Amino acid sequence: MKRLLLQISILAFMILCAASSCTGTKKTIEVTDNEKKTFNQQEGDTVKIASDSTEYEIIIIDPGFNTWLASIAKPEGYYSQSYLENRNQIYVTNWNQRAMQPLRYGGNLYEMQIDYSSGIDYGYEVNYKLYNYFVYFQRKYNQRLGPWVPRI
Structure with a gap:
């Protein structure tokens, strides 16, 4: 009897979870047609992020990013530096x-680690482009x- 009660309890829990979305739904990222065009861009455009005051540089070699940054991303000044940091x-x-x-x-997406320290002021432009x-x-x-869906 105890075994049957346990099975019924587990079944009831599974039904409640299914009904109340306990399985968790993953929100998908809605991509616009303009973004799809930049994502499909084949020619390479390199963006170099560097600062004269600190000794570092980030080079982004991802076809379409420069076009996306210039045409789709929010303009500089839209976000505060603290938000970006x-x-x-x-x-x-x-x-x-x-x-x-x-x-x-997958080693193809995350090839290298990024050395970014919260104690260093990289400036607005660097934080803007990195973000x-x-x-x-x-x-x-x-x-x-x-934890949030990336939006523009």
């Missing part, structure tokens, strides 16, 4: 975790580097 910190942390696990996440690359990357490759 906070989002970049989360994105970099998740990126680096995936880069350290190439068998799980927008993360948004571009997530939308193009249907990835999630944070």
Whole structure:
């Protein structure tokens, strides 16, 4: 009798979970037609992010990113620097975790770790371009580097 009661309880729980979406639905990223065109771009356009005050540089070689940045991304000044820094910190942390696990996440997407420190002021332009690359990357490759759906 106890076994039957346990089975009925488990079955009831499974039905309730199915009815109330306990399985969790993953929100998909809705990509516009203009974005699809930039994502399908084959010619390489390189974006170099560098600062004279610090000794670092980021080079993004992803066909379509420069076009996407100029035509689809929110303009410079739309976000505050602190907003960009906070989002970049989360994105970099998740990126680096995936880069350290190439068998799980695919070595082709996360080839290298990003050295980004919250204690360094990289300036607005660097944070803006890095943030927008993360948004571009997530939308193009249907990835999630944070708890929210990347929007433009």
